[in-house]
Amino acid sequence: MLLPVEPVFLKSLRDHVYGLLRDAIISGKLRSEEKLNERQLASQLGISTTPLKEALRVLEAEGLVRSEPRRGIYVTFNAAQAEEMMLARAAIESMIARQAAKRVSKEQVAQLRTLIVEMRAGLETVDVLELIALNERFHNVIHEASGCGYLRRLQSGQNIYTHTARLIVLSEERERFQAVEEHEAIANAIANHEADLAERLMRDHVIRSGEKHLLRVSQAEN
Amino acid sequence: MLLPVEPVFLKSLRDHVYGLLRDAIISGKLRSEEKLNERQLASQLGISTTPLKEALRVLEAEGLVRSEPRRGIYVTFNAAQAEEMMLARAAIESMIARQAAKRVSKEQVAQLRTLIVEMRAGLETVDVLELIALNERFHNVIHEASGCGYLRRLQSGQNIYTHTARLIVLSEERERFQAVEEHEAIANAIANHEADLAERLMRDHVIRSGEKHLLRVSQAEN
DNA sequence: ATCTGAAACTTGATATATCAATTCTTCGCA
DNA sequence: TGCGAAGAATTGATATATCAAGTTTCAGAT
Structure with missing residues (x-):
């Protein structure tokens, strides 16, 4: 009998990034009001901005980050x-x-x-x-x-x-x-x-x- | 005195699309289990897939659509x-x-x-x-x-x-x-x-x- | 007739390029 | 010295191109 594949490989990049960021915010590694730069963060994670943007939208929907149009994305958790x-x-x-x-x-x-x-x-x-x-x-x-x-x-x-x-x-x-x-x-x-x-x-x-x-x-x- | 700009123009495209889709789902214009094609929907709305994808992620976070990786996006509301x-x-x-x-x-x-x-x-x-x-x-x-x-x-x-x-x-x-x-x-x-x-x-x-x-x-x- | 599998096709996932608004810098004038 | 406008730089918003997984179709073997 075969074991199921590691969940990591089943998740899409955006889900992976989402989990990563959520943990970072909840655990306090990313402080409240800290600004997140999409490009910098994307290159830092070694991915393009597309999956990152999607992950950020989910976090925004959950109320963990706040996005100000054409200004920036800020962590919102205390x-x-x-x-x-x-x-x-x-x-x-x-x-x-x-x-x-x-x-x-x-x-x-x-x-x-x-x-x-x-x-x-x-x-x-x-x-x-x-x-x-x-x-x-x-x-x-x-x-x-x-x-x-x-x-x-x-x-x-x-x-x-x-x-x-x-x-x-x-x-x-x-x-x-x-x-x-x-x-x-x-x-x-x-x-x-x-x-x-x-x-x-x-x-x-x-x-x-x-x-x-x-x-x-x-x-x-x- | 000037009136404020129509809110439509203040919102980003993705927020606009998000509202559009949410209303369509809630009001029943988009039926449950109906499949949404990203490209088709994007061209139908006259936009690119990027803002649409972001809007769909928000709807997914809210539980109004369900995304099956590499298979499709389905409306989930009844x-x-x-x-x-x-x-x-x-x-x-x-x-x-x-x-x-x-x-x-x-x-x-x-x-x-x-x-x-x-x-x-x-x-x-x-x-x-x-x-x-x-x-x-x-x-x-x-x-x-x-x-x-x-x-x-x-x-x-x-x-x-x-x-x-x-x-x-x-x-x-x-x-x-x-x-x-x-x-x-x-x-x-x-x-x-x-x-x-x-x-x-x-x-x-x-x-x-x-x-x-x-x-x-x-x-x-x- | 049914099953298999390979190829074509569809489509979401990802990457990259371009656009436009905001911010920052700096130079010049009062 | 201080204020302000112009322009450069930054950065999110948007568009487009490419990749790869999944589905479908159909020919060929049993």
Whole structure:
């Protein structure tokens, strides 16, 4: 059996550049209000301006850069915006949870319950990587239960936490416990089709853990 | 005194084309799954492919078209997505209302109260255009009170209602009454700094009136 | 008749050249 | 010395040319 091709080669140049620039902006390598020169950046990356321009348009649509016609392109990202992106995540993710509570199937409820059990077990083993994977699967089940492809996509655009940030946050025992508690409450609300409750719990969960991530990020910068 | 130049000439070609295509997709002139040929479309519009490609990337970032590398660009918009965009609007707008309730100034509270009074007066005069303008100003005050530039931007990207749709919906007396009632309740919640309440009221308001808009749109299509 | 594969064709991906608006520099006049 | 206009330089906006992946078509073998 053959392995799939490395994703890098499947992505187009513009997608690659887009990811590159996004990471640079989110991680702070490109500072806010820093001017980006299309030609210079293109030659620096060893590409032409066409794919770069397309990548910049996507970043502009996401609100990470601002383009002033015939003047320049400026990075637009700071702590305040990071917080707003976290709030956006909370808003969208909680709306997804709301819809999931309405449409979840019995199989999906079972999946959620299984994941909760595994998370509880994971608390003991202290394997942070596994907990991160479980978290992702948990949210994925909810996303699928919601049946909201557009919201899911919109939500993924608000993601600004790096893998290392997740590692640091989940390495705290208190955080691990609280996260599992909250996940269980959310799972129960969805299982019971309590849309309002699921929405509220999810919103509070994302905001609370988000504030913790943001705190870590700002600490890491100083 | 000179009038400002027509906005058309201030916008770059790509922004113009972007708006053109977005309207065409939202209004249904371009059907879902319809294939867009870059060259054909460019020559049809009388432009080169460069600004068109940039416009298409923005639409792709917004989830209105889907680009399959070296295969084609396909329109992605249907009734289900329109509903999800409305839900996204509700989620984000309610998060904005939540923040506004925390940060609103006394002057802004006064502005909201004034607008409510004007809306009540407008109910009698039946000037729909003025009501639409008042609605917009009402939401704008809340947006400014929230201090959330990013959320505001994200929210504006979820707007799919045309001017005529607004006209039709607000031409119903029952809808006008209910909208003003809801606006007043939201204004009170924000004035009293009741973040949770403001969020919930705004969410329900956007969803309720949104469902009405969507109903009108789907009726207009058949 | 069906399947295979190579060639022609289509089309998005990428590169390069040109255009035009903005900014910067500099020279000259008050 | 300071202001301002002209022109050079910069740079994003736009147009055009080229490349390469994917699709289609059709001849030829089984």
